[in-house]
Amino acid sequence: MSPDTAVAAAPASAELFPAEVRRGRIRTFIRRHPTVALGGLLLAVMAFIAVFAPWLGTTDPQALAPARRVRPPSELHWFGTDMLGRDVYSRVIYGARISLIVGLSVAFLSSAAGLLIGLFSGFLRVLDGVMMRIMDGLMSIPPILLAIALMALTRGSVQNVIIAITIAEIPRVSRLVRGVVLSLREQPFVEAAIAAGTTTPRIIWRHILPNTLAPLTVQATYIAASAMITEAILSFIGAGTPPTIPSWGNVMAEGRALWQVAPYIVFFPAVFLSVTVLAVNLLGDGLRDALDPRLAKRI
Template sequence: MAELATAPGAGVNKEIKRERTFVVTMKRLLKNKLAVAGLIIIILQIGMAIFAPLITFHDPVKQNINASELPVLSEDHWLGTDNYGRDVWSRIVYGARISLVVGLIAVTLGLIGGTILGMLGGYYKKLDGIIMRIVDLLFSFPGILLAMLIIAILGTSLVNVAIAISIWSIPTCARIVRGSVLSIKEKEYVMAMKSLGASDLRIMFKHILPNAFAPIIVFATMRMATAILSTASLSYLGLGAQPPTPEWGAMISQGQAFMWSSPHLTIIPGIAIMLTVFAFNVVGDGLRDAIDPNMDI
């Protein structure tokens, strides 16, 4: 077993196996029509966020009272304007940038914290009880209330929204990683590395963590949907983006007073949130099914 672990071609064979696994997973994913539709929506959203200055023709925060509450398909404002005369299309596009960036930061921080706690809890029995009780404590708070509590302590801003959502994400990620570590650490190749004298850090981060990536990736994809929806919810409540920031939840909050005279002010950002959350959820579902080894290629 030691010879197999240290064989010159072992690393190459492992890389080939991972490459084949990736190709098989992508083939399965692309057979899922809903997941493909979700991927297209996500790519379009990312493109909007990156090329926002090139695909908009108005400043998203510039006011023009003379052109307020223009309807959809108006001249020079194809999604209309809000009550301050700001171009809705520009605000939707720049709102995509805010939602994706805040969501990405929140999920990344949550993954880092959750992965570290899950790895330590799953690998060290002495730490497992302590870490899981902390996780249980965080689970005792409803997610959105926990985020609101953190923001109430830190203050209202998009940075604090990202921090709050990341803390909310940590316990779920920790549970997922811990479960994977508990099963992987009993594998023969891990026992072989221990017998060869490999350090715990090397075993955890070079041999266990790469084999626990599949559930982490699925969690991260689906958590992006939750993070984007939570960002919009907190901004709607006035705890996130502050006027005149073009954030989708804040746009719904500002537009609800004009629901009867200018319904597009709430409907359009609502559709943007719905499509983005739908896209990340179906891609997450598709990845989960694609990674399942019991599925046919």
């Protein structure tokens, strides 16, 4: 076979077996980035549980059954029952919805707001001093205390929990983006764009914004994990979602009084919360390694 024939046969074979080519690429990606694969798989399982909760052998998570109070795990109640006779398995499965909604919503909203503030603060010196002093003031307050203070001013609901945690996370995102923008602003390609008369919005959109997305994506995963833990803490101390909404923090709060008698009420939601946070952190670590060119060369 001549060289020209071999070159022509290579793309032809790829077109004939596209599924095998895709599987090979997937195997290569998993081998190079196992933490992304493991974290994504665990997170996908949790998302599946949250979406299909009504079809996973659950009952009404708020259904009371005083005659079946504090029953240990059994075939009828896989995770046992709480002090009001409610099925702990159903409450834990439905609680996945609250944690994922809060984590993803806070990550998206805080990343969007922090990106906007960081972009303009880092590129426009006029706004930098004012905006960063405001962010420094918010960062001087621990996030959990700031969230508790904000929740004390409103009524308990999922929406208010998301808003409170988002406000506490915005300063960290804005500081990260600002630092990236300050380093990019001195790069030759940005100076060349300024010398060519390119407008500021166009420079930010075409040259600055694309280079901030990689670190912002990694930061968003850590924010999602932190938001899930913060929501559980707020619900555990009674400052988060109302008791009528099943969340992992609420389930653990209701079971702490029975810890010595029925530790499973606290154990199962704690395991689900830990696995979910671990999945998000693994995904973030893997994305950091995959998106960092210095680490990618070593891999």
